Amino acid sequence: MADFNALATQFTQFYYQTFDTDRSQLSSLYRDESMLSFEGAQLQGAKDIVEKLMGLPFQRVQHRISTLDAQPTGANGSVVVMVTGELLLDEEQMAQRYSQVFHLVNNGGNYFVLNDLFRLNYG
Amino acid sequence: MADFNALATQFTQFYYQTFDTDRSQLSSLYRDESMLSFEGAQLQGAKDIVEKLMGLPFQRVQHRISTLDAQPTGANGSVVVMVTGELLLDEEQMAQRYSQVFHLVNNGGNYFVLNDLFRLNYG
Numbered sequence: 001m002a003d004f005n006a007l008a009t010q011f012t013q014f015y016y017q018t019f020d021t022d023r024s025q026l027s028s029l030y031r032d033e034s035m036l037s038f039e040g041a042q043l044q045g046a047k048d049i050v051e052k053l054m055g056l057p058f059q060r061v062q063h064r065i066s067t068l069d070a071q072p073t074g075a076n077g078s079v080v081v082m083v084t085g086e087l088l089l090d091e092e093q094m095a096q097r098y099s100q101v102f103h104l105v106n107n108g109g110n111y112f113v114l115n116d117l118f119r120l121n122y123g
Numbered sequence: 124m125a126d127f128n129a130l131a132t133q134f135t136q137f138y139y140q141t142f143d144t145d146r147s148q149l150s151s152l153y154r155d156e157s158m159l160s161f162e163g164a165q166l167q168g169a170k171d172i173v174e175k176l177m178g179l180p181f182q183r184v185q186h187r188i189s190t191l192d193a194q195p196t197g198a199n200g201s202v203v204v205m206v207t208g209e210l211l212l213d214e215e216q217m218a219q220r221y222s223q224v225f226h227l228v229n230n231g232g233n234y235f236v237l238n239d240l241f242r243l244n245y246g
């Protein structure tokens with residue numbers, strides 16, 4: 001149990017730290033077969049995914065994780081992670097809540113994001 | 124693209140309809156290797172999962188899906204689904220927002236839930 005929870009925690013910390021400092025660096029976490037569903041938009045491949053993330057209309061962003069749950073998705077070390085959290089954009093005072101899923105696939109000990117699904121929680 | 128979206132929509136409609144009418148019937152959707160993370164509690168196996176769901180302290184519940192996103196998780200027809208939605212308990216007037224992930228695994232054309240992660244969205 002410890003291993004996939006530790007992996008999920010380490011990955012999400014690294015992911016959001018990278019996102020919040022220089023999101024162009026996220027490309028190393030995705031591959032050609034990776035998919036992103038972002039507020040209903042569907043992208044595939046590291047290049048298109050990072051272009052989408054780079055093009056989001058804010059300069060500064062800060063993610064805070066509220067809850068993190070992880071489970072193995074089979075015997076090969078791959079893991080599904082569900083995050084709920086808050087993000088703060090630019091000069092805004094009010095955080096926005098979001099939900100995000102990562103499916104991390106183990107490729108010989110190196111993990112990449114195969115599935116990435118993101119939604120803001122309105123209401 | 125159409126197939127996994129249609130599968131995800133059909134599955135979630137069936138799942139929540141079953142949950143809201145007779146949640147004991149959900150056991151057919153889980154197997155021994157299935158996992159549930161429910162508000163931080165971790166369960167494994169159809170029996171323990173359905174016992175957990177049956178023991179939740181409300182008589183009536185109504186789920187409403189707000190957003191649904193789906194992606195294939197490989198070449199074998201398996202699908203990851205992220206739902207955000209609202210649920211209304213018993214006589215309460217105020218819906219609670221939630222996020223839920225299902226990893227649906229294709230076993231010779233029959234799908235079961237391998238991974239199920241659920242969180243209420245507080246705040």
